[in-house]
Amino acid sequence: MDIKKQMRSVIQWENPREYQLFFKFTESGDELKNASKLILQPGQGCIFTYEGKVEGVFEEEGLYDLETANKPFLTTMRKFMNAFESEHKTGIWFYRKADMVNVRWGTRIPITYNDPVYGFPVKLRAYGNYSIRITKAENFFENILAGQQDYFVDQLQEIFLSRITQPISNYLANAKFSYAEIDSNIELIAAEAKNKSGSVFENLGFQLLDFRIEGNSFDKETNDRINEISDVQAEVHSANIAGVDFAELQKLKAMRDMAKNEGVAGAGMGVFAGMNMGNAMGQPQQQEKAPEPKTDVRSKLKELKELFEDDLISEEEFKTKKQQLLDQM
Incomplete structure (x- = not known):
C-alpha cells in the first residue's frame, strides 16, 4: 500500500505544453482524498468529475477545496476485498483558458470555383493563422474530448478545416473575384472567411478572435491556361x-x-x-x-x-x- 497516496493531495497543472488545450491530472491516481486542494494558475481552468459525472467547472484562478467520499486509510481498509481500489473515482481535467494565438492553418485541397472573367474553373490554395479562446469548456469536454487525457490545437484544426472549406468556396463563387483580383481583395476575403468560420468555432465551444490569410496560390493548370490567354492578348495589342x-x-x-x-x-x-x-x-x-x-x-x-x-x-x-x-x- 502506497502511504503517500493516502494523504491529502495538492493538485495543479505544472509546465503546460505549447498548444495544449486539455490535460488530465493523473499524478495522484483517480482516488483523490477528501479535502484535497486544487490550485489554478492565471489562464487556466479545470473540470472536476466525480463518479462519472461533471461536478464542477472552475474558471477563476485561486485555491479550491475538493470534497469526495474518499477518507484516507479508512476507505482503503474498507476496500481490502477490492484490491484496495475505491469506486469513488474522480477526474481532474485542466484546460487552457488563455488565448491561443497564431495557430497555423492551410487548405489541404484546392478551393475550386468558376472564374467570372475567364469562364473556366480555377483552383486556389491559401494559408495563414488564427487565434481562439475557449468559452464553453464543459460543452467541448462532453461532446468532443470524451475522456481523452490530452487534447492539442492540431486536433481541433482537423475538425475546423473539414468544415470551413465549403463555405469559403461558396463565398468566392458568389463574390466573383477573378484570377487577377484575388491579391487586391485578400483582406476582404479574410474578413468574410472569419465570419464564415465564427459559427464553426462557436459550435465547438470556442471564440474566433482573428483570422488572417498570409498567402495564396493557384494550381499549375490554372496558371498555364491564364498565361496562354495573356500571351494572345499581348500579341493582339502589339498587332x-x-x-x-x-x-x-x-x-x-x-x-x-x-x-x-x-x-x-x-x-x-x-x-x-x-x-x-x-x-x-x-x-x-x-x-x-x-x-x-x-x-x-x-x-x-x-x-x-x-x-x-x-x-x-x-x-x-x-x-x-x-x-x-x-x-x-
Whole structure:
C-alpha cells in the first residue's frame, strides 16, 4: 500500500505544453482524498468529475477545496476485498483558458470555383493563422474530448478545416473575384472567411478572435491556361499598335516558322511571306484617315522594329513601313 497516496493531495497543472488545450491530472491516481486542494494558475481552468459525472467547472484562478467520499486509510481498509481500489473515482481535467494565438492553418485541397472573367474553373490554395479562446469548456469536454487525457490545437484544426472549406468556396463563387483580383481583395476575403468560420468555432465551444490569410496560390493548370490567354492578348495589342491585322500576323508567323524548319525549300516560303507582307503594307487606304498623334506613331515604330528584329518582316518591308509612319509625323 502506497502511504503517500493516502494523504491529502495538492493538485495543479505544472509546465503546460505549447498548444495544449486539455490535460488530465493523473499524478495522484483517480482516488483523490477528501479535502484535497486544487490550485489554478492565471489562464487556466479545470473540470472536476466525480463518479462519472461533471461536478464542477472552475474558471477563476485561486485555491479550491475538493470534497469526495474518499477518507484516507479508512476507505482503503474498507476496500481490502477490492484490491484496495475505491469506486469513488474522480477526474481532474485542466484546460487552457488563455488565448491561443497564431495557430497555423492551410487548405489541404484546392478551393475550386468558376472564374467570372475567364469562364473556366480555377483552383486556389491559401494559408495563414488564427487565434481562439475557449468559452464553453464543459460543452467541448462532453461532446468532443470524451475522456481523452490530452487534447492539442492540431486536433481541433482537423475538425475546423473539414468544415470551413465549403463555405469559403461558396463565398468566392458568389463574390466573383477573378484570377487577377484575388491579391487586391485578400483582406476582404479574410474578413468574410472569419465570419464564415465564427459559427464553426462557436459550435465547438470556442471564440474566433482573428483570422488572417498570409498567402495564396493557384494550381499549375490554372496558371498555364491564364498565361496562354495573356500571351494572345499581348500579341493582339502589339498587332493593333503596329497597324497589322492580328490574323494576318499569325499567318506570317506560321510561314516564317515553316521557312526556318524547311531549309532551302523554306527560303521560297520566306520570300513569299515577305511579298504578302509587302503587299499588305503597300495597299492604298480605302479612306483617308486623320493624322495620328505623334505618341501613337512612336509606339508603332517601336512595334515595327520588334517585328523586324523577330524576323517577321524583311528589311525592305521595315524601311517602307517606317517611312510611311514617319511621313505621318
